[in-house]
Amino acid sequence: MGILIENEFTVAASPDDTYALMTDVERVAPCIPGAEITGRRENGAFDAVVTMKMGPMQLSYKGEVAIESQDDAQRTAVMRAKATEARGQGTAQALLTMRVAPAEGGAASHVAVSSDLLITGRVAQMGRGIMTDVAGRMIGEMAKAMEATLLAGAEAKARGEAPPPSVAADEPSAVGIAADVTKAKLKGLLGRD
Numbered sequence: 001m002g003i004l005i006e007n008e009f010t011v012a013a014s015p016d017d018t019y020a021l022m023t024d025v026e027r028v029a030p031c032i033p034g035a036e037i038t039g040r041r042e043n044g045a046f047d048a049v050v051t052m053k054m055g056p057m058q059l060s061y062k063g064e065v066a067i068e069s070q071d072d073a074q075r076t077a078v079m080r081a082k083a084t085e086a087r088g089q090g091t092a093q094a095l096l097t098m099r100v101a102p103a104e105g106g107a108a109s110h111v112a113v114s115s116d117l118l119i120t121g122r123v124a125q126m127g128r129g130i131m132t133d134v135a136g137r138m139i140g141e142m143a144k145a146m147e148a149t150l151l152a153g154a155e156a157k158a159r160g161e162a163p164p165p166s167v168a169a170d171e172p173s174a175v176g177i178a179a180d181v182t183k184a185k186l187k188g189l190l191g192r193d
Helices: 015-022 025-031 122-126 128-158 174-190
Strands: 002-011 035-040 046-054 057-071 076-085 091-103 108-120
Touching: 002 128, 015 025, 015 091, 015 108, 015 128, 025 035, 025 046, 025 057, 025 128, 046 076, 057 091, 108 122, 108 128, 122 128
Parallel strands: none
Antiparallel strands: 002 108, 035 046, 046 057, 057 076, 076 091, 091 108
């Protein structure tokens, strides 16, 4: 199933620092729920694993991720990821276009991420609406972890220390997220808060 997902968020860090983090695959990976870099290839790509729990099932995808292009002056980059489900026939491909711009007078960053996804297997059976909502929640968790990573790095820099490791996002639970999304939609339909 092919799907295009557009997400935006604001991070309380400068656009240059935010862009630098987003284009540093090894540093940003822990901020992505369930993602882990497991190695680096000679061509500049990285081996990666993404794990997601769905009820009693745990899905694990193994593949590679790389920055395909970047324009530092415009703070835009394109990242490509390809993965295969470790147990099963599912595959996932993603082309993520990222843009970072100043927000709130330049003290914060506005980040726009366009994700062009092609997914097969068990996850594709969840449906487009649920997948869009799940991706939105995962991007939200990533934004929180990125902001915490950037703030910790700024504090360390102010003290003259090396930046600490990236803050890891919580591992996602697609079933839990999907249940929360369904509850919210039902409340909206019924006119309840």
